[in-house]
Structures are given as C-alpha cells and as structure tokens.
Amino acid sequence: MMVGQLDAFSPxxxxxxxxxxxxxxxxxxxxxEHLLQEEGPDGETLSVDVARYCVKGxxxxxVISSGLHGVEGFLGSAVQLEALRVWATKARPRVNxxxxxxxxxxxxxxxxxxxxxxxxxxxxxxxxxxxxxxSPASYSTLDGxxxxxxxxxxxxxxxxxxxxxxxxxGMPALRQAVAGxxxxxxxxxxxxxxxxxxxxxxxxxxxxxxxxxxDNVMHLDFHTGLGPHGxxxxxxxxxxxxxxxxxxxxxFGSGTFEESDSNGIAYKTRGGIGPWCVSREIVPNYxxxxxxxxxxxxxxxxxxxxAENQAYHFLDSNQPAYGRAQRRLKELxxxxxxxxxxxxxxxxxxxxxxxxxxxxxx
Numbered sequence: 221m222m223v224g225q226l227d228a229f230s231p232x233x234x235x236x237x238x239x240x241x242x243x244x245x246x247x248x249x250x251x252x253e254h255l256l257q258e259e260g261p262d263g264e265t266l267s268v269d270v271a272r273y274c275v276k277g278x279x280x281x282x283v284i285s286s287g288l289h290g291v292e293g294f295l296g297s298a299v300q301l302e303a304l305r306v307w308a309t310k311a312r313p314r315v316n317x318x319x320x321x322x323x324x325x326x327x328x329x330x331x332x333x334x335x336x337x338x339x340x341x342x343x344x345x346x347x348x349x350x351x352x353x354x355s356p357a358s359y360s361t362l363d364g365x366x367x368x369x370x371x372x373x374x375x376x377x378x379x380x381x382x383x384x385x386x387x388x389x390g391m392p393a394l395r396q397a398v399a400g401x402x403x404x405x406x407x408x409x410x411x412x413x414x415x416x417x418x419x420x421x422x423x424x425x426x427x428x429x430x431x432x433x434x435d436n437v438m439h440l441d442f443h444t445g446l447g448p449h450g451x452x453x454x455x456x457x458x459x460x461x462x463x464x465x466x467x468x469x470x471x472f473g474s475g476t477f478e479e480s481d482s483n484g485i486a487y488k489t490r491g492g493i494g495p496w497c498v499s500r501e502i503v504p505n506y507x508x509x510x511x512x513x514x515x516x517x518x519x520x521x522x523x524x525x526x527a528e529n530q531a532y533h534f535l536d537s538n539q540p541a542y543g544r545a546q547r548r549l550k551e552l553x554x555x556x557x558x559x560x561x562x563x564x565x566x567x568x569x570x571x572x573x574x575x576x577x578x579x580x581x582x
Contacts, residue, residue: 225305226561228298229554233322233329234264236297240321243304244271248312254422258336260329261537268419271304271319272430278316280579281431281503283439284572285320288342288493290327290334294554295513296442297321297328298561299568306569314580318430323419331546332532333525333553335417343401343412343489345420345496352414355402362398367408371534372527372541379523395518401490407533409525412491424500431502436582438575439497439508442568444553445521447514450563453478454571455510457494464507471578472571477509511571513564516552524552 230236244251254268284303286296300319307313322328326336334340346352359366365381401412431437447453454468454477468477494508515521524545531545555561 225302226558226565228301228305228565229294229561230297233260233266233293233325234262236293236301236328237267237269237322237325239301240269240271240297240304243301243308244269244319246304246308249273249304254419256325258326260325264329266325266329268323268325268422269321270426271300271317271321273307273313273317275313275316278314279433279435280582281316281318281434281437282313282572282576282579283318283320283437285323285439285441287322287324287328288441289340289443289445289553290324290330290332291549292333292442292444292553293322293324293328294550295444295564295568298565299442299572302565302569303572314576316434320423323423331550332528333549334411334529337413337417338407338411338529338532339413339417340401340410341417341419342493343410343491344417345493346412346416346491347496347499350490352403352412355404356398356400359398359402359405359408363405363408366398366522366526367405368526368530369407369534370530372530372545378526379519382519382522398522400488407529409522409529420496427497427500427502431506434503436505436579437503437507438579439494439506440511440571440575441493441508442511442513444513444515444564446512446518449514449516449555450560452476452511452513452564452567452571455479455512457492457498457508463505467507467578468509471574511568513567515555515560521552524549 230239241251250272252270256266258266260266284300286300287293300321304319324335324341327334365378399410401410402408403412403414405411454472456464456477456479458479460479494510497508498506528545528549531542535542
C-alpha cells in the first residue's frame with residue numbers, strides 16, 4: 221500500500237459516500253447498498269455502502285469496516301478509499317475483500333457518535349442470552365454529571381468535577397464506568413439500546429451469505445479517539461486463542477496490539493461488534509481487530525461527547541451552539557492537522573497491507 225493522498229479525507233458524509241461509490245465503479249468490484257429510512261442534514265438519503273471483490277479459489281477474506289461510531293468514520297472512509305485506489309492502480313487484491321462503508325451513516329452525516337435513537341451501535345451487539353438491561357454500578361451516580369438535562373453552557377464546571385473524580389478513583393476505573401456500555405439511560409452517553417438495531421440483523425444476513433465458504437477472515441474495524449495523538453493500537457477482545465496471538469505477532473508485530481481488559485488504552489465493553497461477529501461461527505477462524513487511532517486526551521473527548529449529546533437533545537439543529545458542538549466533535553475524532561492525517565493514513569494503509577499479506581500466505 222502506498223502512503224496515501226490526503227484528499228481521501230472528506231469534509232462530510234455525502235462527499236465520502238460519493239467518493240467511495242466512484243472508487244468502487246471499477247472492473248471486478250461488486251457494489252451494494254443498504255438504505256436507511258433516515259435523512260441527512262441536507263435531506264440526502266443515508267446508506268451503508270458495500271464493495272466486494274472475489275478472488276477465484278480463495279477461502280480467505282479481508283473485511284474492512286468504518287463509521288460504526290458515526291463521526292469516527294472520516295478516517296475509516298479515507299482508508300477505504302485509498303485502499304481501493306491501490307487495488308485499482310497497483311495490484312488487485314490477493315484475497316477476497318468486503319468493504320463496509322459507514323456502518324452508522326446517520327451519525328456520520330449528523331456528526332454524532334451515536335445513531336438517531338442515541339444508540340451507541342458498538343454497545344448494541346449483545347450476544348445470545350444477554351439482555352438490553354443494566355449499567356455499570358457507578359454510572360447512575362455519574363448520570364447527572366455526564367448527561368445534564370439542559371443545553372450546553374459555556375460556564376459549565378464539568379472539567380473541574382471530572383478531574384476531582386479522576387483524582388479520587390483513577391482514570392482507568394472512571395473510564396470503565398463511563399464507557400463500558402449502559403442500557404438504562406436512553407438519553408445518556410454510551411447507551412446500548414433497548415433492542416437490537418436494524419443494522420445488526422442486516423449485517424448478520426450479509427456476513428452469513430458472503431463468508432460461509434471461507435476458512436479465515438480478518439476483520440479490520442477503524443476507529444478514532446483513544447490513545448496518544450497520532451498513534452494506534454490494534455484492540456482485541458479476549459479470550460484470544462493461541463492461533464490469534466500467533467497471527468497478530470507475525471502479521472503486525474509485537475507491541476502493536478492489546479486485549480480490551482488490559483491496563484492500556486482499552487476497556488471492557490458490552491455489546492461490541494467484534495465478539496458478536498466471532499460468536500456467529502460463520503468461518504472456522506474469524507479474527508476481529510479494532511484499529512484505534514489516538515486524537516485528543518480522554519478528558520477533551522468525553523467533554524466533547526457530553527456537549528454534543530446535550531445539544532442533540534436540547535437544541536434545534538439550526539442554533540449556533542448546536543453547530544459548535546458538532547464541529548468540535550468532528551475535530552476531536554478527526555483532527556484537521558495535516559501531520560495527524562498524513563501519519564494515521566500511512567499507518568492504516570500499512571495495517572491493511574499487513575492483513576492482506578498475512579491472509580494470502582495461509
């Protein structure tokens with residue numbers, strides 16, 4: 221994979237979708253779309269767009285997904301666009317490829333991390349037997365701080381109050397309590413929903429259809445927001461099999477990945493898409509990896525999420541404060557700095573290339 225062009229970063233969802241569809245319109249690629257009933261801010265239709273490439277005789281598939289967390293889709297979309305350009309101009313894929321563009325198109329279009337119903341889709345994929353109920357023990361005590369029932373206020377004391385909590389409990393414990401996923405506060409941050417979202421049913425059907433005859437799947441799901449600025453980690457949900465550990469070390473190298481119950485940047489969650497994909501047992505070996513790229517510090521990110529959530533629930537979309545909250549959230553998850561964009565795009569394309577090479581060598 222080449223370094224990548226910065227024009228792969230789109231200013232909005234509509235542009236990203238248009239670029240993606242143009243990149244897919246090449247020989248050998250199959251395009252499909254899954255339309256939503258919601259509309260974008262300019263009345264445009266919203267869809268999850270899919271590009272597929274089949275290599276005759278291959279039983280290995282690389283899945284690349286973006287935008288599960290809406291506003292985080294700017295990087296993932298850029299990576300997908302550049303990967304498609306490389307495969308079109310340098311060398312065709314050596315394995316089967318499935319590219320899922322904007323799994324949460326509503327959030328992408330409206331600059332939200334969540335969907336129209338305020339659901340965090342990466343907390344919505346509960347495993348069989350789990351119920352859409354419950355919250356971390358301390359979430360209810362933090363509800364008033366995290367989810368004020370009013371519009372954003374520039375004189376807000378959130379940061380001071382949050383810093384006191386960090387001093388008292390430590391950042392890892394607070395992060396786990398806040399972001400692990402909750403199902404009792406519908407207007408709150410990290411709400412996992414009260415039922416399975418429609419995207420879950422659709423995704424289950426298409427994965428069953430496309431992957432059933434495969435032996436190995438590597439699923440790269442691109443996210444932003446966690447970790448040091450411009451650096452990445454490949455996050456995996458435990459327990460990892462010895463085969464998974466071996467492949468991660470051989471394909472990506474030591475120090476590039478961590479399990480979500482570690483003391484690093486990750487935290488344990490309920491309802492993540494990764495364990496759900498693996499649990500379906502579509503193929504003998506399904507390895508899901510969350511490619512997470514750092515932007516700003518955790519305090520700034522949670523403060524931005526909180527302000528946008530307040531604006532979404534308590535302001536009209538045409539009010540200036542609403543727009544400020546949206547623009548701030550976009551910056552927090554896709555910094556405008558050219559150095560950040562150049563670095564993370566280069567790293568992302570290297571990850572895609574390493575995954576493709578690993579799969580093709582099986």
